[in-house]
Amino acid sequence: SQQGEEDPQALSIQEGENATMNCSYKTSINNLQWYRQNSGRGLVHLILIRSNEREKHSGRLRVTLDTSKKSSSLLITASRAADTASYFCVLPRAGGFKTIFGAGTRLFVKA
Amino acid sequence: DTEVTQTPKHLVMGMTNKKSLKCEQHMGHRAMYWYKQKAKKPPELMFVYSYEKLSINESVPSRFSPECPNSSLLNLHLHALQPEDSALYLCASTTTGEDTQYFGPGTRLTVL
Numbered sequence: 035s036q037q038g039e040e041d042p043q044a045l046s047i048q049e050g051e052n053a054t055m056n057c058s059y060k061t062s063i064n065n066l067q068w069y070r071q072n073s074g075r076g077l078v079h080l081i082l083i084r085s086n087e088r089e090k091h092s093g094r095l096r097v098t099l100d101t102s103k104k105s106s107s108l109l110i111t112a113s114r115a116a117d118t119a120s121y122f123c124v125l126p127r128a129g130g131f132k133t134i135f136g137a138g139t140r141l142f143v144k145a
Numbered sequence: 146d147t148e149v150t151q152t153p154k155h156l157v158m159g160m161t162n163k164k165s166l167k168c169e170q171h172m173g174h175r176a177m178y179w180y181k182q183k184a185k186k187p188p189e190l191m192f193v194y195s196y197e198k199l200s201i202n203e204s205v206p207s208r209f210s211p212e213c214p215n216s217s218l219l220n221l222h223l224h225a226l227q228p229e230d231s232a233l234y235l236c237a238s239t240t241t242g243e244d245t246q247y248f249g250p251g252t253r254l255t256v257l
Contacts, residue, residue, distance in 0.1 A: 065244060077188070077235060077248040122187055126244055131176055131200055133244065135187035 038066075038106075038123040038136030046142045053110040055139040057123030058103075065126060066099060066106050067133070072119035080108075080121075115145045148172075149249035151236050157255045160226060166252045168219040168236030176200075177219040178246065179211060180235040188235055194219060226256045 038057040047053055057066070068080040083090045083099045083106065090097045096109040110117055123136045149170045158164050168177065176195045180188035193201035194213040202211075208230075210222040219236055233253050237246040 067244060076250045077237075079245050079247070082245055131178075131193045131195060131239075132190060133246065135189075138187050140185075 037134050038125050040121075040123060040136045040139045042139060043137070044140045044142070046144065047113055049113060049115055049143055049145050051113055053113050053117070053141055053143070054107055055121055055141070056105060056107045057136055058105045059123075059125055060104065062101070062104075063125055067124040068095075068097060068106075068108050069122045069124055069135075070119045071122065071138075110141075113141075113143045115143050117141060118143045149236055149238055149247050151234075151249035151252050153252055154250065155253050155255075157257065158223065158226065159257050160228070162226075163222070163224045165223065166221040166234055166236075166254075168221075168249055169217055170238045170247070170249075171217055172238065172240075172247065173216075174238035174240050174247070175216060176239045177213065178237040178239075179219070179221055180237065182233040182235060182251070184232075192221075223254075226254075228256050230254065231256045 038059050041056045065082055065084045067082045069077055070080050071077040081090055081092050081097050083097050085101055094111045099106045120138045120140050122138045125134045127134055152167045178193050179191040181191055182188040190203050191205045192211045197213045208225045212220040233251045235251045236249040239246050
């Protein structure tokens with residue numbers, strides 16, 4: 035069944051470095067979303083990229099989507115300790131109202 | 146107001162208890178969701194309500210009973226739960242036809 039497979043499962047970097055996480059999927063989609071979850075702010079929507087878009091930016095976040103490779107990446111530039119969280123790619127499911135969370139990447143940013 | 150609220154924040158219950166979780170949003174969203182999340186796992190969809198009607202039940206055991214009294218409120222009634230039901234229960238909402246979900250902070254449930 036469709037679910038995003040995220041890579042890496044865990045990532046530890048120093049503050050100021052960039053963090054890249056990837057999501058691959060199996061069947062065609064019309065959009066893909068990224069969410070962040072930490073203990074302080076809960077689960078928060080970061081960005082939605084549609085199938086006709088290749089790249090999207092939001093502040094220090096850059097998301098790419100390659101529909102031919104069925105993969106997406108999330109880049110966080112100049113990371114901060116506050117970016118420590120789990121990041122999930124989320125795929126829509128047929129029939130509407132259904133979203134499937136990938137297993138997530140746990141990012142730890144060391145101050 | 147872009148907030149989804151959930152009460153209580155924490156709940157401890159015995160296997161014979163009956164309790165309810167509550168979720169509320171005032172964004173005019175007509176789709177509301179319940180998710181279950183175990184530690185270090187992604188959220189798993191349980192139920193979806195659209196226009197106060199149950200649209201999706203992901204084969205959830207009957208000891209979980211959802212209710213949508215109006216367009217702003219979503220309840221999850223709990224009865225005869227098992228210790229393995231201990232988890233974080235998240236509520237979310239969306240406008241119909243839009244995929245971006247707004248999540249509440251969750252209720253951390255412990256079943257003894």
